[in-house]
Amino acid sequence: MRRTSLGRARVVLSGVALLAALLLACSDDANDAAPLSTAVAVADPMPVGDPVAGGGHPLGTLTRFDATVEMDLGEWFVSTETPSVSAGLIRFVARNVGGEVHEFALVEGTSKDGREVIEIEGISAGDGREIGARLQAGRYLLACLIVEVEDGAVEDHFALGMWTEFTVE
Numbered sequence: 001m002r003r004t005s006l007g008r009a010r011v012v013l014s015g016v017a018l019l020a021a022l023l024l025a026c027s028d029d030a031n032d033a034a035p036l037s038t039a040v041a042v043a044d045p046m047p048v049g050d051p052v053a054g055g056g057h058p059l060g061t062l063t064r065f066d067a068t069v070e071m072d073l074g075e076w077f078v079s080t081e082t083p084s085v086s087a088g089l090i091r092f093v094a095r096n097v098g099g100e101v102h103e104f105a106l107v108e109g110t111s112k113d114g115r116e117v118i119e120i121e122g123i124s125a126g127d128g129r130e131i132g133a134r135l136q137a138g139r140y141l142l143a144c145l146i147v148e149v150e151d152g153a154v155e156d157h158f159a160l161g162m163w164t165e166f167t168v169e
């Protein structure tokens with residue numbers, strides 16, 4: 001019996017060691033620059049003002065970035081004059097120029113099923129917010145992923161056209 005409980009303790013201990021090693025490996029991954037060929041995106045903590053509920057920050061409050069991507073959100077489009085940028089710390093400025101509530105999601109890849117890297121939810125008509133992310137080379141979508149029922153009909157903002165391709169080189 002004694003040997004059994006000792007063995008169990010050792011198993012638990014090695015499990016803790018494994019977890020610590022995994023955590024260490026994860027934080028290493030976050031800090032190391034990955035090869036530019038992989039599409040890895042990491043949200044980056046920037047010195048900024050208070051975040052807004054729903055994500056993002058008031059316009060003009062991000063203080064450190066390598067490039068700015070401004071976009072207009074409306075029925076039913078996401079438009080930007082900056083469809084590609086170099087890898088780095090990117091500031092996204094999302095303005096709702098439409099009449100309904102929209103959101104901004106940066107989606108990895110070229111389909112709406114990709115991972116959401118960053119998101120600003122609930123941007124009211126006429127309002128705008130900004131958000132930053134450190135991005136490496138890859139293909140992304142700037143999209144609004146709101147799906148709602150309005151007057152008994154499903155309104156899928158992405159399906160209606162609220163997305164545009166975005167490339168980090």
Ligand SMILES: [Cu+2]
Pocket residue numbers: 101102103144145146157162
């Ligand atoms: Cu929308």
